[in-house]
Amino acid sequence: MNYSDIRLAIANWYALNGRHDLPWRRTDDPYRIYISEMMLQQTQVKTVLERFYGPFLERFPTLQSVADASLDDLLHAWQGLGYYRRARYIHETAKRCAPDLPTEPEALMKLPGIGKSTAHAIAAFAAHRPVAVLDANVRRILHRFFAQKSRSEKILWNLAETLLDRTNPYTYNQAMMDIGATVCLPKAPLCGRCPLATRCRGKSDPLAYPAPAQKKRRPIKHQIYLWVEKQGKILMQKRKGEMLGGLWELPAVEKAPSEGKKVAEVVHDYTHFRRIAEIYEVKEEKGVEGEWLGKADLRDIALSSLERKIFEKLHFTL
Ligand code: SF4
Numbered sequence: 001m002n003y004s005d006i007r008l009a010i011a012n013w014y015a016l017n018g019r020h021d022l023p024w025r026r027t028d029d030p031y032r033i034y035i036s037e038m039m040l041q042q043t044q045v046k047t048v049l050e051r052f053y054g055p056f057l058e059r060f061p062t063l064q065s066v067a068d069a070s071l072d073d074l075l076h077a078w079q080g081l082g083y084y085r086r087a088r089y090i091h092e093t094a095k096r097c098a099p100d101l102p103t104e105p106e107a108l109m110k111l112p113g114i115g116k117s118t119a120h121a122i123a124a125f126a127a128h129r130p131v132a133v134l135d136a137n138v139r140r141i142l143h144r145f146f147a148q149k150s151r152s153e154k155i156l157w158n159l160a161e162t163l164l165d166r167t168n169p170y171t172y173n174q175a176m177m178d179i180g181a182t183v184c185l186p187k188a189p190l191c192g193r194c195p196l197a198t199r200c201r202g203k204s205d206p207l208a209y210p211a212p213a214q215k216k217r218r219p220i221k222h223q224i225y226l227w228v229e230k231q232g233k234i235l236m237q238k239r240k241g242e243m244l245g246g247l248w249e250l251p252a253v254e255k256a257p258s259e260g261k262k263v264a265e266v267v268h269d270y271t272h273f274r275r276i277a278e279i280y281e282v283k284e285e286k287g288v289e290g291e292w293l294g295k296a297d298l299r300d301i302a303l304s305s306l307e308r309k310i311f312e313k314l315h316f317t318l
Helices: 004-017 030-040 045-059 063-068 071-078 085-097 116-127 136-145 153-163 169-182 295-300 305-313
Strands: 220-227 233-238 261-269 274-281 291-293
Touching (some): 004 169, 030 045, 045 071, 136 153
């Protein structure tokens, strides 16, 4: 089927309505585009734009500057964005690729934390390569435009490639992301303003596409932490492992201490589970390893959002 009329309508729509002023759209530097894509993987445009993108690039203006920095520095700059694995991936990528990030999709997909859609976004935006982006917004449009209920990755990638404007991949992909974010909205799509409307097969009942996902219950994980404070300093440990590795937290223990008093309970939701943290104040650290950190130290290190919530609950202002 020929979709040249829709591709033209999408390009015209973008010229008039696209978010041309986003800073990562005013550059063809693969590194700057890469950082925006990594930040936007789990964080909303508004938050990235207002709080993180500019300061991060001021501190790390090039891929080489990331490669030269310590992981601690990078995690500190990432603080507040969450999903810290992304910061570790960026560090690893910089160590492997500095001074220049590749722009071929195949090479990008071999790097940690870069899936097919992110690789295609960097390749299309930095080097105008004819590849399709498939983020959550674009998925929704494709489901509706083709009246496709299935959530199969293979089917969706086929549809993405079917509609892709290969002669103008930069504009097409940016436009699709914007249409998904501002027109083909999840709950109330604005079909009257949509450049795909003339041939959208799902527009009579857009909410029927895709078929509803089966809801999974988020498992609950309990964790006990110790609060040990001496002369204004708190005992802290650096986390190891994949999840939140490199961030600092209160000492985690398996059992509630017999000589401790429970002083707080904090609930925090991660993507795949809910953490219920119970905090016990103890006078002695007995056999627990860690470092004694004062408020000035704590301001300089990377803390997870859960740790910040705990400090807040215990009125320990940083
Ligand atoms: S016509 Fe409506 S349902 Fe179809 S892509 Fe546009 S906004 Fe979405």
